[in-house]
Amino acid sequence: MSREPQTRGRAATLEDVARVAGVSRATVSRVVNGVRNVDPGIQSAVREAITATGYTPNHAARSLVTRKAGTVALVVSGAGDEGEDTDPGFAARVFADPFFGRAVSGIIGYLRPHSLHPVLLFAETEAARAEAIAYLRQGSADGALVVTTHPADPLPARIADTGVPAVLFARPALPVPLSYVDLAHRDGAALAAAHLLARGRRTIATITGPLDVLAGQERFTGFREAMARHGHAWVPFAEGGFTLASGETAMRRLLDEHPGLDGVFAANDLMAQGACQVLRERGRRVPADVSVVGFDDSTAAVTANPPLTTIRQPVEEMAAEMARLLHTHIESGAAEPVAVVFDPELVIRASS
Amino acid sequence: MSREPQTRGRAATLEDVARVAGVSRATVSRVVNGVRNVDPGIQSAVREAITATGYTPNHAARSLVTRKAGTVALVVSGAGDEGEDTDPGFAARVFADPFFGRAVSGIIGYLRPHSLHPVLLFAETEAARAEAIAYLRQGSADGALVVTTHPADPLPARIADTGVPAVLFARPALPVPLSYVDLAHRDGAALAAAHLLARGRRTIATITGPLDVLAGQERFTGFREAMARHGHAWVPFAEGGFTLASGETAMRRLLDEHPGLDGVFAANDLMAQGACQVLRERGRRVPADVSVVGFDDSTAAVTANPPLTTIRQPVEEMAAEMARLLHTHIESGAAEPVAVVFDPELVIRASS
DNA sequence: GTGAAAGCGCTAACAC
DNA sequence: GTGTTAGCGCTTTCAC
Numbered sequence: 014m015s016r017e018p019q020t021r022g023r024a025a026t027l028e029d030v031a032r033v034a035g036v037s038r039a040t041v042s043r044v045v046n047g048v049r050n051v052d053p054g055i056q057s058a059v060r061e062a063i064t065a066t067g068y069t070p071n072h073a074a075r076s077l078v079t080r081k082a083g084t085v086a087l088v089v090s091g092a093g094d095e096g097e098d099t100d101p102g103f104a105a106r107v108f109a110d111p112f113f114g115r116a117v118s119g120i121i122g123y124l125r126p127h128s129l130h131p132v133l134l135f136a137e138t139e140a141a142r143a144e145a146i147a148y149l150r151q152g153s154a155d156g157a158l159v160v161t162t163h164p165a166d167p168l169p170a171r172i173a174d175t176g177v178p179a180v181l182f183a184r185p186a187l188p189v190p191l192s193y194v195d196l197a198h199r200d201g202a203a204l205a206a207a208h209l210l211a212r213g214r215r216t217i218a219t220i221t222g223p224l225d226v227l228a229g230q231e232r233f234t235g236f237r238e239a240m241a242r243h244g245h246a247w248v249p250f251a252e253g254g255f256t257l258a259s260g261e262t263a264m265r266r267l268l269d270e271h272p273g274l275d276g277v278f279a280a281n282d283l284m285a286q287g288a289c290q291v292l293r294e295r296g297r298r299v300p301a302d303v304s305v306v307g308f309d310d311s312t313a314a315v316t317a318n319p320p321l322t323t324i325r326q327p328v329e330e331m332a333a334e335m336a337r338l339l340h341t342h343i344e345s346g347a348a349e350p351v352a353v354v355f356d357p358e359l360v361i362r363a364s365s
Numbered sequence: 366m367s368r369e370p371q372t373r374g375r376a377a378t379l380e381d382v383a384r385v386a387g388v389s390r391a392t393v394s395r396v397v398n399g400v401r402n403v404d405p406g407i408q409s410a411v412r413e414a415i416t417a418t419g420y421t422p423n424h425a426a427r428s429l430v431t432r433k434a435g436t437v438a439l440v441v442s443g444a445g446d447e448g449e450d451t452d453p454g455f456a457a458r459v460f461a462d463p464f465f466g467r468a469v470s471g472i473i474g475y476l477r478p479h480s481l482h483p484v485l486l487f488a489e490t491e492a493a494r495a496e497a498i499a500y501l502r503q504g505s506a507d508g509a510l511v512v513t514t515h516p517a518d519p520l521p522a523r524i525a526d527t528g529v530p531a532v533l534f535a536r537p538a539l540p541v542p543l544s545y546v547d548l549a550h551r552d553g554a555a556l557a558a559a560h561l562l563a564r565g566r567r568t569i570a571t572i573t574g575p576l577d578v579l580a581g582q583e584r585f586t587g588f589r590e591a592m593a594r595h596g597h598a599w600v601p602f603a604e605g606g607f608t609l610a611s612g613e614t615a616m617r618r619l620l621d622e623h624p625g626l627d628g629v630f631a632a633n634d635l636m637a638q639g640a641c642q643v644l645r646e647r648g649r650r651v652p653a654d655v656s657v658v659g660f661d662d663s664t665a666a667v668t669a670n671p672p673l674t675t676i677r678q679p680v681e682e683m684a685a686e687m688a689r690l691l692h693t694h695i696e697s698g699a700a701e702p703v704a705v706v707f708d709p710e711l712v713i714r715a716s717s
Numbered sequence: 718g719t720g721a722a723a724g725c726g727c728t729a730a731c732a733c
Numbered sequence: 734g735t736g737t738t739a740g741c742g743c744t745t746t747c748a749c
Binding site for chain 2: 726728
């Protein structure tokens with residue numbers, strides 16, 4: 014079953030295959046790399062020799078001459094604490110976010126067919142950031158896909174400095190000469206506003222994301238502006254932190270101040286879920302008494318009770334596009350930074 | 366701020382540094398690799414030349430001669446469907462499991478200080494498995510850390526065949542000559558039984574995990590045996606699937622058949638959480654009327670309502686141990702496969 | 718269409 | 734303590 018030729022001793026090299034096939038190394042290389050101009054007869058002879066020897070190309074050797082690592086760094090950049098110790102829970106927290114799984118899913122989807130492999134790089138401390146930069150400069154990866162949680166993350170700028178191709182998820186707070194993929198957050202929020210209004214809601218509040226994060230700001234601004242366009246100059250709001258608990262707290266405050274509200278737009282699904290819980294706790298039926306709209310269309314939107322009407326952020330496609338952009342930049346050498354902005358979409362479920 | 370010497374043209378090589386410092390390549394190499402026997406004066410001259418040139422060692426070149434990739438494959442092996450298409454949701458589902466985040470956290474914790482980098486490898490289809498094997502045989506990774514969800518996964522055996530060092534999470538269903546890290550599931554279940562009994566519970570049921578998964582079997586067996594030792598020869602049970610929904614379903618069945626039950630052991634926290642919901646729905650107070658014990662001590666245990674008494678599985682430490690074992694195997698060349706089994710621990714919270 | 722030969726950037730004997 | 738010299742395994746002109 015598991016015959017493993019050439020298992021003893023060192024692994025087979027191009028040289029070994031060439032000797033067995035009775036040709037030169039160059040020819041074997043051509044066959045392996047699918048270069049045309051090789052006689053069909055010789056071609057099959059070489060193939061036989063390859064299976065006979067159990068040959069597998071040595072990646073390092075190939076990399077050395079092609080100057081391609083076949084690898085892409087998946088950099089998850091964190092809060093940016095200057096703390097000495099690495100944050101042990103960082104990875105766990107990142108992975109706990111449904112967003113990350115979807116992003117990885119999309120990234121893998123593109124990378125795999127192109128024989129690129131993602132190397133996980135967490136950069137949550139200064140030391141880790143320095144290490145990540147060193148890693149990139151070593152040429153260990155052909156490029157970097159960067160996901161940041163922190164608004165004022167210094168890493169993107171430093172990556173740009175290395176000259177290694179890189180693509181960011183979301184527009185950086187400070188301009189950086191790197192390509193990025195983003196969502197039209199304002200349009201998404203406007204979609205939510207229009208929907209709530211179309212449902213006949215009149216007293217509509219919003220639970221914002223953290224207002225020092227761009228996405229938080231944009232969703233808030235977009236919502237307010239859309240409401241204003243429909244004649245609602247003032248929108249009651251409470252700031253949340255994109256977590257379930259913060260959604261609950263915000264909802265309580267909103268309800269205390271505006272007991273008569275009949276519509277809520279939460280800047281993400283987790284907070285919308287928290288809002289629903291509090292609403293029910295306070296005797297409001299969702300959606301009979303109050304309509305709730307979330308944002309992201311994460312797994313939370315589907316598992317919530319009731320399932321959430323939400324603004325879909327196509328994370329998988331956005332992540333795949335990141336990978337595609339990066340690949341393009343790697344292939345083309347230079348290339349100007351570009352921004353690809355995706356359109357959100359209203360997904361109607363039971364909460365509105 | 367961001368001076369980047371030698372940015373134009375090719376990156377600096379050892380040769381360049383040697384020329385600038387007026388020494389030989391070998392000496393620079395010695396300094397870079399911290400080999401003693403280098404004159405302090407020359408040492409600092411070399412260091413200066415290094416910063417002057419902006420030198421960074423080329424990873425591929427180093428790899429080629431040291432035969433070390435500085436990389437470890439993090440293989441997540443899936444259901445093993447023979448389906449043609451790759452499963453788009455696989456990565457997302459894996460990441461959604463709190464277990465995975467904790468495992469990665471522990472792995473990174475060990476790998477990082479040892480300058481090893483994890484490459485993500487999903488192997489959920491036959492094609493992906495073949496690719497993963499090829500990747501390992503190329504020498505792109507020095508070893509593999511394998512996490513399998515599927516009981517009859519063919520991948521571990523094939524990895525063993527490659528001769529590349531590898532360590533598994535959990536004992537494989539079929540014996541494979543690879544090291545693994547596991548938990549004493551039976552002891553954990555026994556801990557749960559003893560605790561429930563100590564709480565004065567008399568009619569105790571269990572929601573098992575999937576019984577075709579080793580962990581599911583072991584937790585069930587351990588629980589039954591412990592209960593038997595305490596005079597409870599028969600334990601009502603319902604099989605679940607380690608998901609929240611399956612916990613709910615199982616709890617309903619159990620309650621229908623044994624309305625008087627006053628204790629439940631669920632084989633994981635998610636199912637325990639589902640059980641609590643159903644219990645409350647049916648008018649039982651937790652823990653006043655029914656004590657509930659989960660397993661894993663995942664994030665679900667803490668966020669559940671009420672917070673769950675559970676059996677802690679030290680995933681981070683287990684994962685770190687995997688990495689440590691792998692590192693040892695890589696360094697020592699051969700080495701016999703070993704098994705490291707961790708002890709579970711009772712964590713008491715509000716549900717019992 | 719195929720082979721010979723040069724070299725990618727680095728480490729590691731081995732001399733001195 | 735430092736320099737010289739071989740390669741590591743591969744791709745890629747350049748002749749033929």
